[in-house]
Amino acid sequence: MGIHIIADFLGVDPRKIARVEDLRVILDRVVYKSGLHVVSSIFHQFEPHGVSAAYILSESHLSVHTWPEYGYVALDIFTCGSDEPALRAFDMLIEELKPTHVERKMLRREFYGKNKNSDTQKPSGV
Secondary structure (H helix, E strand, O other): OEEEEEEEEEOOOHHHOOOOOHHHHHHHHHHHHHOOEEEEEHHHHHHHHHHHHHHOOOOOOEEEEHHHHHHHHEEEEEEOOOHHHHHHHHHHHHHOOOOOOEEEEEEEOOOHHHHHHHHHOOOOOO
8 A cells, every 4th residue: 555654853943844934845845856746735834833734645645743942843654656755755854854863653554455364353333
């Protein structure tokens, strides 16, 4: 099915992540250059600062939530198909935001490819 990247960026310059107008330029560039395809996007400006952004992609989604007062970004990228665009977007966000510390988890979303003998369970009542 696809890859799901969940990451925390620490030590990000607050000026890059405090306002929608600054972060949107970075995110739009990364999404375009990574080869992802935007269906729609939404941005929310928190006051006095901080941004939530979500891109619905033909491949799935990319979301970012920022806490400039901590230099912190919570990132979520889920794509179906080839892993390359998601990995490229992740690397490009590191290049653009220049965090001093990155924690990343990668999940392989393969529900339909799993063996029927796996520990996947059917919810009760279904």
